Amino acid sequence: MRYNPAEIEHKWQKKWEDDKLFKVEADNSKEKFYCLEMFPYPSGKIHMGHVRNYAIGDVISRFKFMKGFNVIHPMGWDAFGMPAENAAIENKSHPAIWTKSNIAYMKTQLKQLGLSYDWDREIATCDPEYYKWEQLIVIKMFEKGLVYKRTSHLNWCESCQTVLANEQVEDGKCWRCDGEVRIKELDGWYFKITDYAEELLSCTESMDGWPKKVLTMQQNWIGKSFGAEIDFAIENTDEKITVFTTRADTLFGATFMSIAPEHPAAKRLLSGTAQEKDGLVFIEDILKEDKINRMADDKEKKGFFTGKYVMNPLNKRRMPVYIANFVLMDYGTGAVMAVPAHDQRDFEFAKKYDLDIVIAIMPEEQELVPEAMYEAYTGPGRLVDAAQFEGMHNEKAKTEVVEFLAEKGMAKSTVNFRLRDWQISRQRYWGAPIPFINCPKCGTVPVPEDQLPVRLPEDVELSGTGGSPLRKSAAFLNTTCPKCGGAAERETDTMDTFVESSWYFLRYCSPKCETAPFEKNEANYWMPVDQYIGGIEHAILHLLYSRFFTKVLRDLGYINFDEPFKRLLTQGMVCKETYKCEEHGWLFPEEAEGGKCCKCGKSATVGRVEKMSKSKKNVVDPNKLIQQYGADTARLFIIFAAPPENELEWSDQGVEGSFRFLGRVWRLVKNNLELLQQSFGTGGDETFIKEMLYHTHSTIKKVTQDIDKYHLNTAVAALMEFVNFLYKAETRLSADGEKQVFKDALTALLKLLNPFTPHITEELWEEAEMKEILSRSDWPSYVEEYTKTDEVTVVVQINGKVRSQLSLPRDCAQDDAFTAAFLDEKVKGYTDGKEIVKQIFVPNKLINIVVK
Structure with a gap:
């Protein structure tokens, strides 16, 4: 009877994968839903910010699956970037080896969370099969006059030894390494994002699915x-x-x-x-x-x-x-x-x-x-x-x-x-090569399409200093001009990694396409993304660049829509208190048990609640959390602890509470497996049956509406209340009709809970001998009539202040309502012996009595 997630979670993850449960294809007979979370950089391990982002998206995707939508929910890797190059230099390895190793490990971690991804659509931006098409797009932009090279004063990060766009400088420091940024005069390649400034600005007026804060940030940045x-x-x-x-x-x-x-x-x-x-x-x-x-x-x-x-x-x-x-x-x-x-x-x-x-x-x-x-x-x-x-x-x-x-x-x-053209040149190795050739006779010449991709050479020496490592590779640098056939040099700058993330959502639509960046029909079916989820820190970086790229691709004839993302949800950060020792500095939570530093025994000071970060060691390892409590508990807590858009303060007690709740669900269903496997007739206490119908259908309505509005934490709260009621109702069952309604309530509970905690609900569903897999069953519907009770709670105010509450028959007559109010002992204390100036009645909601 004991709930043990370790025994069931791997079983269901394997079944979903073996059955390719979440694999989808375009189907014009079905309404599509594209759910997407910002893809991760393969740093080596997922953190709780990832867990929150992906858990939110998974709840929405699974809900839409059960609602009958044709849901695409892909995952991939934002795999180029300076950290991989720096790690390779430090560890004397190759960025590709480091990156692919991290991808393999993080993919295993994501699968342990039971996320409903179509892994057949997986991409990694460092694959030549991906950046080949990016290079083609850049060449097409060049032909349209949207790409150019010039000398200018640029933001230079001394630590990363590379140029940064204005948007990548935060308070004078590099957005990636926090190093000091200075101005340096350099040649650089630019995208003419300013050609789209007016359209980027005007479209914000109709982007109703985006948070106002993000739109304001973009409007101010465009300026x-x-x-x-x-x-x-x-x-x-x-x-x-x-x-x-x-x-x-x-x-x-x-x-x-x-x-x-x-x-x-x-x-x-x-x-x-x-x-x-x-x-x-x-x-x-x-x-x-x-x-x-x-x-x-x-x-x-x-x-x-x-x-x-x-x-x-x-x-x-x-x-x-x-x-x-x-x-x-x-x-x-x-x-x-x-x-x-x-x-x-x-x-x-x-x-x-x-x-x-x-x-x-x-x-x-x-x-x-x-x-x-x-x-x-x-x-x-x-x-x-x-x-x-x-x-x-x-x-x-x-x-x-x-x-x-x-x-x-x-x-x-x-x-x-205020918006300036996007400077995309980076003087590093681990990025997509810019596909141009510099000829002393012909000037700048695009690489011919049949010679794409321009691949990164694998035998380049990486030092982290002295400009682009590609200049030191004679085999890469020296080439012939496609126009005149004379000696020429390849461009040795690589592209800003934000270029890769500006169109990856389109590649997901047909990731195996070998003739174009993506199949046009596939993209026009799946796109735009219906729900995008990610951090607000990308408001004037990735989110603005993606909008620009979408408009460019439209004008190049690749797609027929204007904006990439219909709705945007910016999830809040995951925060936790910090611990510090005078001698040893920041401490991990497990190093400060009992208020003492485990290294020296001195007092460990509890600091402010701050965003989880490796530097301050206030982190929780998702692996350890899953090993101890299971993926369903991790998912449930991180959804329930705060509204998605708010900061989430970590609570070990909250995790324990989520685990106990799932234990209660486990026992409730296990206790009634025999009941779930039978069919019953009618009959029983009509009042009790009506009460169960009310709680069941009002919960279905509440959870459905809350998920639709992305009020995910309140949806979980409603399910917790529902479980409390079912435990009480369980003790009152006798007649067949009551058991049938209770069985329907348990069935609804498992379906409603499934998007949040898919493993435990699938296991209980199977043990109840249900025919179909739960994740592919229909979402429960509700009858509006059952969501209403015969009695309503009416608030009584005296001179505008709440003094009492009354339980009255629904649609109670005004005279009867005031009679009940004046007989209430609490109300009498404020009205007896006083002149009644005014009486206000709002049916089924409010009584307000004004006295002198």
Whole structure:
């Protein structure tokens, strides 16, 4: 009778695999459902964050299977990346060997969780059969003008020895290794994601299945703003500097210009001047700083005077040009017309360097005096000292000033985006080779399609320093030009690993396709993904890139839809308290038992609850958890402990509680196996039968609706309440009719619980001698009439405060309800002897009595 998960879980995992229970094919006669969790990087072991992500997806997939959908639920490996290369260097092995070994081990771990994956669709992005098609897509993009190479100032991670996209720099550090990032001038390949900026932004308005927070993050990152480009002539030259501004109305107050250290004009303006040497040192120092920190409001404003001036196109004011740390090339044109009276950053800069502050906009009921100002005025007003625009309201002037300058060829209205093109070049080995050849005669030439894939050579020496290891492989580097047949060199940069993850969901649709990246008909049947699940940390990385790639593939004719993911669920992190010893630092939970460090016996301090991480050792090993409690307990706890989108705080007591609950389910069904194997007639206590029907059908309704809304934790809570009721009902059974309804209730329980805990429910289902496998049975339906009781709970408020609750007949008449309320002892205490001012009645819900 004792529940022992070790005896049953492997049995069912093997049966599902042997029977290929979750293998699916496209079927136009069935409604499809594509459920997908973000695929893992094969680091070596799964962690509890993986378990949570995949358990959520598995509940949804199994539920949809039982609801009759044709469900595709694939799994694969995001297998390229720097950690594999670094591990290979450290362990003197090869990244491919390290990666494939990790994949094999992690695949075993995932199977131990009983996840309903169609393993026949498995992919690994490091396989040439995968990246061959990625290289083809990149060539097609190049032919469309969506891929180009240029020299620019790029984010460089010294630790990883590679370039990073802007989105991969977090607070000045590398997203992968947390190492410091500096700016370095390098050649690099780019995707023209900016060509899709407008569409990427506008589509967010109709993406109802995505969390608002993620959409807002993408909208802010794309950063659309309306304004104007205005030309400022450089004094005594034929050159000009163009600025982008949303505040053309303040142009009369512009007193100097600030340009980014990365601006092409910065070094040119310094050239040949007495301050050139110091200026170049200033530029180099600023480029070492994090871009985000440079823009921070509390960051000290630093500038360097170039010795040159530009002319204000409106009033011909001579404006000194400064190189400033707070101006970035990533926004606008990398040059800013500085209006210290009406911009706080400019104000602080002007105060520091004793530059002119000129009022351009005067508020209606205030007289601004530059010498008396302690901050910039950014509100509305009318233009002053503004020639023909004198007295004009500043909102109107935004348009009028631009139109005036446009007639003179000195300005134009424009739209600016914060989004910059995606830099995909990486100076590492373990990535997909960029499929181009550099010919001294023909320039950049794509690798011919019949020569794809450009394979990574296996005999490359890896050191982790000195740029791309592929440059050291003569066999890889040296080739012939496909156009002229002359000597040429292969591109030695590899692709950002986010390229692989930007289309993998499409390859799952037909992973064995040998003629194209995927079968078009298959992709158009399965896609878009109906439910995508993963971390919010990818909001402006993977999720934005995937949307871009989908639109590109649509325009290349591969697919006929616009967005990759209909619904997105961003699961919360798994957190746990930390433990620390003064002598030994962070401790694993098992090293701090009884409040003592097991290494030295000193006190172990309990720290904050934080995201589980290897560095702080506040981790739980899924393997140990499964060995001790079973996969069903791990799944149930991690689903029940918190709503999917919230952080989950680990609780050993919660795990124990989940295990005990499954033990109760086990005993309840085992005790009634004989009953489950029989058929019964009718008859019995109608009230009791009605009560059982109510609990059964209301639970089916609650669990069904909660899973549909992804309120998975409350669905589990409803099942726990249902089990409590069934234990009580079990003791009252006598007549055949009662036993039949109880049998139906047990059957419904196993079906409802199956998506959450598939092993235990399959075993009990089989022992009950049911004909079909439970995972392929139909989801139970409910009768709406049975979900209603004859009595309802009505809340009684006195002056808006809850004072009592009444059990009343459903649809009780208003007069009868108030009679019952005034007879209630609790209500009497607040109403006896008092004047009744008002009586409010909401049928079946509320009584509110207002008294003086």
